[in-house]
Amino acid sequence: MLEEMEQMGETTRRNVIIAGATGAAAVVGVAGTTQVAQAATRKRSARSAQEPVVAHVEDHTSDTVTLMVGEREVVVHDRDLVVRLLDAAGGN
Numbered sequence: 777m778l779e780e781m782e783q784m785g786e787t788t789r790r791n792v793i794i795a796g797a798t799g800a801a802a803v804v805g806v807a808g809t810t811q812v813a814q815a816a817t818r819k820r821s822a823r824s825a826q827e828p829v830v831a832h833v834e835d836h837t838s839d840t841v842t843l844m845v846g847e848r849e850v851v852v853h854d855r856d857l858v859v860r861l862l863d864a865a866g867g868n
Contacts, residue, residue, distance in 0.1 A: 833858055 827846035834842070839855035 831861055833861055836862055 825845050830844040832842040832844065834840070836858070839853045839858055841852045841854065841857055841861065843850040843852060
């Protein structure tokens with residue numbers, strides 16, 4: 777996937793980031809007030825990302841989330857995070 781991202785043109789990469797930011801804003805809008813209040817109480821660490829972040833869950837049954845952070849890719853294995861992202865995104 778990282779190789780594919782490196783081959784993308786700058787315009788395409790920018791569109792992905794914009795789409796991800798728009799999706800993230802929609803997820804926050806969909807999340808319940810309790811979830812938003814809980815998230816607001818967490819403190820960011822000094823090492824947290826300072827760039828746009830896009831989360832990708834390819835398989836809803838897995839524990840894998842691929843994060844696109846700026847121009848790099850980070851793979852996280854965290855089933856709870858997968859469930860929280862899917863719940864926040866809602867369904868049909």
